[in-house]
Amino acid sequence: MRLIRLLLLSLWMCSCAVRTEMPDHRIFPAEGATLLLWVASERGLAEPEVHAAQQLAAQGMETWSLDLVGAYFLPQLASSMDAVPQQDVARLLRAAQASGKRVVVYAVARAAVPVLRAAAALDPAGRQGLCVMLMYPNLYTVAEPLTEPDFLLVGDLAGLRVHVLQPRRSAATPWLPGLLDHLAKQGATTSHVILENLREGWWARETPTEFELAESRRMDVMLRRELDNWGCK
């Protein structure tokens, strides 16, 4: 009996330890005033993304690179992102903000879900200090042919500024206005840009076009440009 109690206590202590952790991430340090938290899609981090993170750091933008499915040993599925503990991601956001730098979160595809949930878990001041860029965010709960789409409720986004980057060549492009409305209804201030001649995940395509290949090599330039054009301070 004592042995079972000891075992249960050990398990509880382990779970506490897990609960207080931040997801593993890679830091590319830099001296500049902006910190970019790069959250990869459910497909994990591709080499061009790591290269872009290094380039951004070399240009003075500190970049924290995060692969959530890898960090939590989850399968590379969109639904895996829904299982990521929001408190862990919120803890990472607070740690980034504690650096004193302007924090920009860049999340790809379904990674929008844990990022937005974590942002909703911040206090209002923390949320207002955050700039969130979402690359073709997937917030669907229902996306069935002939059925109205339904999007996830992620929590209170009041004060959060969200900029959506949407590749033109995507089945989600016609649905972008509905997604922006949904985010606005949860309190976010939204804006968007359409990325011409690009497909979702162009940096990791099996058969990329010449243009996509070139754009994969200059993702750092694209992100800086979008951040400057957006002007989130």
Added chain:
Amino acid sequence: MQIIKRWLGASLLGLLLAGSVQAAGFETRAATSAPELTARDLQGAPRSLADYRGKVVMLNFWASWCPPCLREMPSMERLRLKMAGRPLAIVALDSAETADEVNGFLSRMKLGFPILLDPDGSNTKRWKVFALPTTFMLDADGRVRYVLTGPTEWDEGEALVLIESLLDESPKRGEPGT
């Protein structure tokens, strides 16, 4: 004989729906009425579902940038040739691209079935298409009977059995196939 043939066809379809058709991803719909289709063909002529009334319609949403869409196109062309003279209309509706983009693709792949344009994505939204390709199989009364999200080989296997079953339901009502 015709009744036996239809019964066998229906039985085979039932078996397939319980097994491999299900695995291919065909969803059965309870004969729901089809949304409106308002599009133009590459010559600029207006097209709607009424143009195909009395035929089984295979309405395929695609885009020239979508590799799975392009992979299934040859099988759609083979299906068109196989079904010549039968009341089947194969209609490919390009989602949210310009005529130039579509023509660029068609210069590389010759297709005999009609291509319609949906440059503003309004049909894509009306039919609630969230992934490409998505294909709707309509019976000769214009009702949606099956939906497939993703590609398949249309001139063989389960897809062909399903198309034959819809054709068997509506004998001799339509004009010869497109």
